[in-house]
Amino acid sequence: MSWFLYVLECRGGSLYTGISRNVAQRFAAHQAGKGARYTRMHPPERVVLSMVFANKPAALRAEHALKSMSTMTKRAFVQKHGVLQCASPPDAGMTESADSD
Incomplete structure (x- = not known):
């Protein structure tokens, strides 16, 4: 079964990776x-990368590689790859409701 790397944008603009x-x-x-x-203290607002x-x-x-990046590099990576550009079809782990605002 597939595994997903995801990045959440949290309240205040911080990013959480899991x-x-x-x-x-x-x-x-x-x-x-x-x-x-971390996400209990900084509630997630949306999925920005999957x-x-x-x-x-x-x-x-x-x-590990993503968490090792500087904040600026991580944001550039997220911006370049987007949420669904790299993800499988919605039924494989990402639903439409997860990326809605």
Whole structure:
């Protein structure tokens, strides 16, 4: 089963990066306060990037690489690759409701 790297834009403009098998479900958990501690303090507003990977190790490597980037570099990466440009079709982990405002 595929894994996804996702980036959330949080209240105040900060970015949160994570991995999941289902981005929409994980986004909903973050919004409900059941995600990471960071997103409980900085509620996510939208998914700004979703990329599909063949397996968890590949997604973890990508997550580590993205988290290692400077904020400016990470924002440029997100802007270049967009939310659905790199993602699989909506039924593979990203639903339309997850990327709506």
